[in-house]
Amino acid sequence: MLEWIARYQRPLQIGGTTLGIILLLVLITVLPPSVIQSSIRFSTPFILGSLAALLASRAGVLNLAIEGKMLLGAFIAVIVLYRPDLPPEATPVNPLWGVLAAGIAGGVLGFIFAVLYLQIRINLIVLALALNLFVANATVFFMRVRFDVFGTLADPSITGLPTITIPLIQDIPVVGTVFSGYNFIVYLSWLMVAVIWAVMYRTRFGRHIRAVGENKEAAESVGINVTQVQIFALTLSGMLAGVAGSFLSLGVLSQFLENMTAGRGWIALTVAIFAINRPIPAFFTSLFFGLAESVGLYVDRVEAITLPPNLVQMFPQVATLGALVLVALRIRGSEVLRRRTFARDFGKQLDDLKNAVTGGKTATGD
């Protein structure tokens, strides 16, 4: 089994990807366009969140605080726009400022996280769990203390991001519904996939990140400032997570709800794991997770289908566990394969040597 997976890893990979793409295409044709659109919307926080997660993972830091950073982003984006005493005729603040502020706030939290982890040397996991706990409570605390509202922070002055329609593409039948008619952050997230890919594989900084994540000591020995690279990566990761959070508050509902990320940060982490920390697979995996979420809501609405939504949403999680096992099997398999090849080759050399010494005869004792 192990060897088999290791030997055929390439075909397996290609087969799996093709199967996934076919499944995606079939679903796009079968499901109504509204579900496709909503699944792309659902996938946006996963795309940005998983980029944040993989950037940190690639720099050698498992970032479990994505959830908290997303929540902070969602909160900051809303409070920047919140003007309860704004007269109705005045124009509210442009929501893009909210997105920017969310990115900055996430970046600051990411920086603090990096400093606490790398300089003060707090245990990574404890730090992340404590930060998540703190942000989850602090957002609600300030919502009540500062704005005197319970549960939901909403106001006419908080306007959602406008929908962008792409002139030519929107008229094409299927492509139009899939690619046109989303807000700014959705397109930004697609752009960010390309940007992060380019940064990671085509720049010096990206090479340094990957080197640090691969082997810290080796990177240090060739003169890379490991701490600096990790701080940069974590700050960038925080910014992405902050923007992902702002999508939840400004891109969908134009309001902030208590604990509105609801575990999406953890799912984003899972997405990054599924994609083995590579940006482009992370994009498609996010689509898959977003699809599961929107299909979950869809089957709940449609009377004819009796498929429980929670099971639909559970499916990608189980798939991730399966992928995790497969990746581990592959690694273990190639190890076994390598060992066996080595043993064979070495055994052959040993035999040759033996033959050379004994002149072809086997050593029998005389």
Next chain:
Amino acid sequence: MKRLQGALENVSIPILATLLGLLVGSIFVGAAGVQPIEAYTRLFCEGFGSTDCDSFSDLIIVDIEDEDTGEIVRYFAPFYGDKGHSLGLGLERATPLILTALAATVAFKAGMFSIGMDGQFALGAVVAAFLGYWLPQQVYGVFGIEDPDTAGRVLFWAMRLTIPIIIMALAAFVGAWYSWIAGYLKVKLNVNELISTIILNAIAVQFVTYLLNGPLRADMNNVARTERIDDTAWLIPFNRTFLSDVNWFNGARLGIGLFIALLAGVLLWYYMWRSTRGYEQRMTQGSKLFARFGGISTDRAILRAMLISGALSGLAGSIQILGVERRMVDGFVLSGTGFDGVLIAVLARESIVAIYFIALLYSGLQLGSINLQFGDIPRQLGGMIIALIILFTAMESYFRELITRVRVRLMPPASPSTPQENPAGGD
């Protein structure tokens, strides 16, 4: 002497961290426009004091005027609760936390940073919620009893004694094997246990939510919930039975569950620190390779630790259902008891006695901040303070380093390791 110093340090660091956490938390209290001291008095009185506690000293000693004689009587505060005491409620909340914290400790002590307690807790709870009404029904069915009230006394007591035990055992079993998955993946395939437990948590939460909204849903109540468990499966709180006239409980559903949790801690201590298998597990945490050279099967040790850890979390879930909630309501799985357990285990730094106290502190802070909400401060203050305390506790090594550095600067040690001005050399 050295031992005393060590013990003192171990006690003083959490206390210092708590004080620092409260100090930083007071900034937020001040931002809310409330006197920090006043707010903290309320927080601690609501969390740890009796009903008429209104200063910090009332947490330890209360002076009560006797109504008949007019005499002033001194009481040790935790035992005084004529009008109710918060400690009862605190202990009720602390029970599952102790168990999940123990679960986390077992896993950590075998070198597995498993945070899967949340999922195991949810699974254990759902098992208890289902069996709690289903199992008694089956028993009644076998004996052909239509109405449970007409059941004979012998049968009733036989069921009352066995059914909770069976349910708790099954819940622990389910939790154990769910936790085993992460251990197996680690041992066989070297899958990071942190990642696999995160995913397993998500799967468990979704699955339990599905069960709750689907097959186990009892009625068309607004919030999905299961049927209430049968009386024979109920771990009856003490104040509903033989201690019904003790006001101290303040309505706390405190029962045999707390004693199970305490006993679990004692047994675990014996297992971890006084038995060969526990030693093997601790060795695995210390150094895997060294343990292996010593002839210890580290794989088995890890799997055993994960099984015990999962069993404890599952048990926690079942006790919460059987003893406190009596039915599972939507949102139960999001209570985060498992994560709280991880944090408590970290705060307690893997000491079992510390877990008892910190779990109580943790639940008391939560409880106190819930009641603070009636004032001007949101209950989220409790969570923020807990997070700060955790951060400060985790900074421990940094603080120690800082102290050493300052000490070295003030009194440079005259040790041989310091380079000397002119190297002593006879040649």
